[in-house]
Amino acid sequence: MKIIHKLILIALAVFTFSCEDILEEDISNDLVQVVYPLEGATVESNVTVFQWNQLDGADDYRVQVYNNNQFKVFDTLVNTNTVTLPLIQGTYQWRVRGENSAYQSTYSFPLTFDVEESDDLTNQQVVLVAPSASFATNLNTITLSWNDLTAADHYKVEVINITSGSIVFTQDNVTTTNVTLNSSHITSDGQYTWKVKAYNTTTSTETVYSTRSFLRDIVVPNQPQNNQPANNASQTINQTVSFSWTISQDSGVIQSAITYELQIASDLNFTTIIQTSPATGTSYQQAFATAGVYYWRVRAKDAAGNVGAYSSGNKLTIN
Numbered sequence: 526m527k528i529i530h531k532l533i534l535i536a537l538a539v540f541t542f543s544c545e546d547i548l549e550e551d552i553s554n555d556l557v558q559v560v561y562p563l564e565g566a567t568v569e570s571n572v573t574v575f576q577w578n579q580l581d582g583a584d585d586y587r588v589q590v591y592n593n594n595q596f597k598v599f600d601t602l603v604n605t606n607t608v609t610l611p612l613i614q615g616t617y618q619w620r621v622r623g624e625n626s627a628y629q630s631t632y633s634f635p636l637t638f639d640v641e642e643s644d645d646l647t648n649q650q651v652v653l654v655a656p657s658a659s660f661a662t663n664l665n666t667i668t669l670s671w672n673d674l675t676a677a678d679h680y681k682v683e684v685i686n687i688t689s690g691s692i693v694f695t696q697d698n699v700t701t702t703n704v705t706l707n708s709s710h711i712t713s714d715g716q717y718t719w720k721v722k723a724y725n726t727t728t729s730t731e732t733v734y735s736t737r738s739f740l741r742d743i744v745v746p747n748q749p750q751n752n753q754p755a756n757n758a759s760q761t762i763n764q765t766v767s768f769s770w771t772i773s774q775d776s777g778v779i780q781s782a783i784t785y786e787l788q789i790a791s792d793l794n795f796t797t798i799i800q801t802s803p804a805t806g807t808s809y810q811q812a813f814a815t816a817g818v819y820y821w822r823v824r825a826k827d828a829a830g831n832v833g834a835y836s837s838g839n840k841l842t843i844n
Contacts, residue, residue, distance in 0.1 A: 548627075549582070549625045549626055549627035549628060550581065550582030550625065550628070551582075551627075551628050552580060552581075552582040552623050552625065552629070552630040553628050553629065553630065553631070554630075554631065555580055555581075555582070555623065555630045555631065556630060556631050556633060557578065557580050557586065557621050557622060557623050557630060557633050558577060558578040558580075559576075559577045559578075559621060559633050559636060560576040560577050560578060561574065561576045562575070562619070562636065562638040563636060563638075564636045564637060564638070565637065565638065566636075566638040566639070567638070567640075567641055568638060568639065568640045568641070569641050569642075569645070569648065570640070570643070570649045571611060571612070571640075571642070571649045571650065571652070571674055571676075572609050572611050572612065572649065572652065573609070573610055573612050573617075573638075573640060574608075574609050575588055575590075575607060575608050575609070575610065575621070576606065576607045577606050577607075577621050577633070579606045580623040580630060582623070582625060583625060583630065584604065584624065584625045584626070585602050585603065585604050585624045585625070586602070586603055586605075586606065586621055586622065586624065587600070587601070587622050587624055587629075588600075588601045588602075588603065588608055588610075588619065588620075589601075589619065589620055589621075590610065590612070590617055590618070590619045591617065591618045591619070591635075592615055592616070592617055593616040593617070595618075598617070602624070611650075611652045611672065612640045613675075614640050614641055614642045614675075615639070615640055616637065616638075616639050616640075617637070617639075617640065618635040618636065618637050618638075619635065619636055619638070620632045620633045620634070620635045620636070621633050642675050642676060643676060644725050644727055644728045644730075645676075645728050645730050646674070646676055646677065646723055646724070646725045646730040646731055646732045647730050647731075647732075649676070649723070649732050650732055650733070650735055651671050651672070651674055651677075651680065651721045651722060651723050651732055651734075651735040652671060652674075652735070653669075653671045653672075653735050653737050654670045654672060655668070655669070656737070656739045657737075658737050658738065659738060659739070660739040661740040661741075661742055661779075661781040661782070661827070661828040661829040661830075662739065662740070662741060662742075662830065663741070663743045663830045663831050664711075664741075664830075665707065665708040665711040665712075666705065666706065666707050666711070667705070667706050667711065667739065668703055668704070668705045668706075669682065669703060669704050669705075669706065669719050669721075670702055670703040671702050671703070671721050671735070673702050674723045674732070676723075676725050676728075677723035677724065677725060678700075678724055678725055678726045678727075679697070679698045679699055679700050679724055679726075680700075680702075680721055680722065680723050680724070681695075681696070681697050681698075681699065681721070681722050681724070682694070682696050682699055682704050682719070682720070682721050683696075683719070683720045683734075684706060684710065684718070684720075685717065685718045685719075685720075686713070686715050686716075686717055687715065687716040687717065687718050687738070688713075688714070688715030688716050688778055689713065693706075693710045693711070693717070694706055694710045711741055713778075714741050714743055714744065714777055714779050715740075715741060715778055715779060716738055716739075716740055716779065717739050717741060718736060718737070719737055719738075719739070720734040720736045721734065721735050722735070740779050740781050740828075741779065741829070742778075742779040742781045742827060742828075742829035743777070743829070743831065744775045744776065744777030744778075744779075744780075744831065745775070745832065745833050746772065746775055746783055746824075746825035746826065746827050746831060746832075746833035747772055747773050747774075747775055747833060748772075748833055748834040748835070749770040749771065749772040749785070749807075749824065749825055749833070749836045750770060750771050750772070750836060751770050751821075751822070751823070751836050751837065751839045752769040752771055753767060754766060754768070754841055755839065756839040757839075757840050757842075758839075758840075758841055758842070759842040759843070759844055760813070760842070760844070761843075762813060762814070762815070762843050762844060763812050763813070763814060764812060765810050765812050766810065766811060766812065766813065766841070767808065767809075767810050768787060768808060768811075768821060769807060769809075770785075770807050770808075771807060772825055780827075781827045781828040781829045781831075782827065782828040783826065783827050783828075784803060784804065784805055784825075784827075784828075785803070785804040785806075785807070785809075785823050785824065785825055785826070786801060786802070786804075786823065786824050786826060787800075787801070787802045787803075787804055787821065787822075787823045788801050788802075788821065788822050788823070788835070789801075789802075789819055789820070789821050790819070790820045790838070791817070791818070791819065791820070792820065793820050793838055793840070795820065795822065795835075799819070804823075813843040816843050817842075817843055818840065818841070818842050818843075819840075819841045819842075819843065820838040820839065820841065821838065821839055822835045822836045822837065822838045823835065823836050
């Protein structure tokens with residue numbers, strides 16, 4: 526009987542530790558087939574579109590690009606079979622492999638290609654820098670910036686308040702790589718889309734618009750309400766305590782993403798803070814190694830920088 530129990534335990538252990546491997550396809554000996562750029566290709570653009578065929582069993586792909594000095598300029602993980610990367614004029618090598626949570630394929634054979642500058646902007650792009658995609662702010666001043674495009678003589682910038690449907694800023698013949706919006710442009714909360722295109726007067730060519738969005742949100746998150754543990758609750762030392770709370774949605778036009786800050790103190794007035802912990806959802810777990818009386822509260826912060834009020838402090842006794 527003891528032998529049978531041991532065999533069962535061994536079988537369970539093997540199943541537990543190899544479950545991920547069983548669920549994931551072994552792609553260790555597989556190879557991603559590249560599509561573009563191939564060996565000896567010349568890219569006449571400031572961006573290169575890397576493409577490859579999908580590999581069965583791969584969830585993601587890691588693309589590495591090296592310059593002529595074998596310095597790694599990009600090491601990018603994507604979940605599609607294409608990625609567009611900005612590259613200045615020069616000679617490069619690139620390779621790609623497939624990945625899943627348990628395995629990695631073999632890298633494709635490194636392929637060498639050249640990037641050449643051209644005055645023809647038809648196939649080039651303005652590479653936007655800041656703010657990042659879906660950036661949120663509670664300010665009404667923001668600087669838009671992009672990388673310099675060598676063949677560009679000037680740029681056109683346009684900003685649209687998508688929420689209201691109005692164009693709030695437009696400027697032609699911009700010769701710098703940034704513009705600053707102020708309170709005369711950002712007059713209300715909403716989603717704003719900003720677009721930049723480049724022009725070359727010699728070749729009479731232009732890029733398509735490069736586009737991003739940002740959010741403006743000045744509404745402060747609501748005050749959370751403590752749920753568990755209830756006020757005056759008690760828990761056992763070294764056992765996990767589950768904190769939870771609720772919060773109502775704010776009334777703003779834009780509800781930017783919310784995170785939370787949980788505070789634990791040794792006094793009701795929270796003058797002696799023992800711990801401050803971030804939480805992405807409306808719950809948090811931890812164990813207390815020291816018996817005593819504690820107080821906890823939580824507040825909400827949104828991605829735009831607005832900070833709400835703390836909830837009332839709940840008393841918690843650890844025995």
